[in-house]
Amino acid sequence: MAVPGAGRNFFLRTATAGQPVPENVRGLLARPGDRSVTLVWAPAETADVVEYVVTRSKALVPAQGRVAVVYRGPATEFTDRGLRNGARYRYTVFTLDVAGNTSVGVVVTVAPKAPLLARPRDGELVEAPVLFAWVPARGAKYYNIQIFRLAGKGSAASSASVKVLSAWPGTARFTLGYTWAYGGSTYKLRPGRYAWYVWPGRGKRAQARYGKLLGHSVFVVAARAAGPR
Numbered sequence: 001m002a003v004p005g006a007g008r009n010f011f012l013r014t015a016t017a018g019q020p021v022p023e024n025v026r027g028l029l030a031r032p033g034d035r036s037v038t039l040v041w042a043p044a045e046t047a048d049v050v051e052y053v054v055t056r057s058k059a060l061v062p063a064q065g066r067v068a069v070v071y072r073g074p075a076t077e078f079t080d081r082g083l084r085n086g087a088r089y090r091y092t093v094f095t096l097d098v099a100g101n102t103s104v105g106v107v108v109t110v111a112p113k114a115p116l117l118a119r120p121r122d123g124e125l126v127e128a129p130v131l132f133a134w135v136p137a138r139g140a141k142y143y144n145i146q147i148f149r150l151a152g153k154g155s156a157a158s159s160a161s162v163k164v165l166s167a168w169p170g171t172a173r174f175t176l177g178y179t180w181a182y183g184g185s186t187y188k189l190r191p192g193r194y195a196w197y198v199w200p201g202r203g204k205r206a207q208a209r210y211g212k213l214l215g216h217s218v219f220v221v222a223a224r225a226a227g228p229r
Contacts, residue, residue, distance in 0.1 A: 002049065010134060019072075020104040022049055022095040025076075030091065030110040033122065037110050038079045041093055045104070049095045053102065054078055059088035059109040083112045120219040128189045128221070129177045132196060134214055136172040140200035144210060145174050150193040157195050164194075168205060189197040 025041040054071040151160035200211040
């Protein structure tokens with residue numbers, strides 16, 4: 001598949017004497033996926049920045065490996081696909097101004113990995129009831145699944161998000177219905193974006209001993225799929 005705006009005729013051009021260097025992007029985040037990496041950043045505050053350029057190389061030997069332009073355009077989010085799980089990649093995000101000058105660039109390294117959260121798939125549009133399934137963790141006696149209703153466009157729970165459930169199933173699956181009770185309140189599966197997280201529990205539940213986070217993922221509930229009001 002062709003890469004939007006990418007090509008061999010792109011060269012990094014630093015500002016000449018007397019010209020201001022474009023500002024870098026802000027808050028660059030890299031999210032590993034199954035044979036993919038998603039990069040998200042906040043726009044540069046400089047008004048004359050017209051687009052962004054993303055390059056990729058192997059993380060261990062970036063000076064020796066091939067540097068490829070994988071994205072060039074105005075968007076502030078890009079997903080690079082067709083990667084090898086477990087391999088580390090080095091991404092640099094540059095800003096490009098109207099004169100063709102590039103910023104110093106912001107670097108992040110990340111390794112794609114097969115997700116442990118199997119269902120629903122990341123970004124999937126779902127209907128209630130929602131079946132959650134994940135890869136069982138060795139030695140887990142139970143699991144803690146937490147679900148948040150997201151606020152904004154991010155993929156992770158923030159202070160503005162609402163925690164709507166915390167449950168402790170004994171197996172690596174859980175079903176969420178149209179309505180449920182949590183923390184003394186009753187919740188409905190309303191339209192919107194949700195993030196879910198799973199931790200494996202070790203020993204007795206009363207000990208509250210949890211292993212490393214298995215992962216987090218996002219699902220979307222459409223208005224017509226939310227169920228009865």
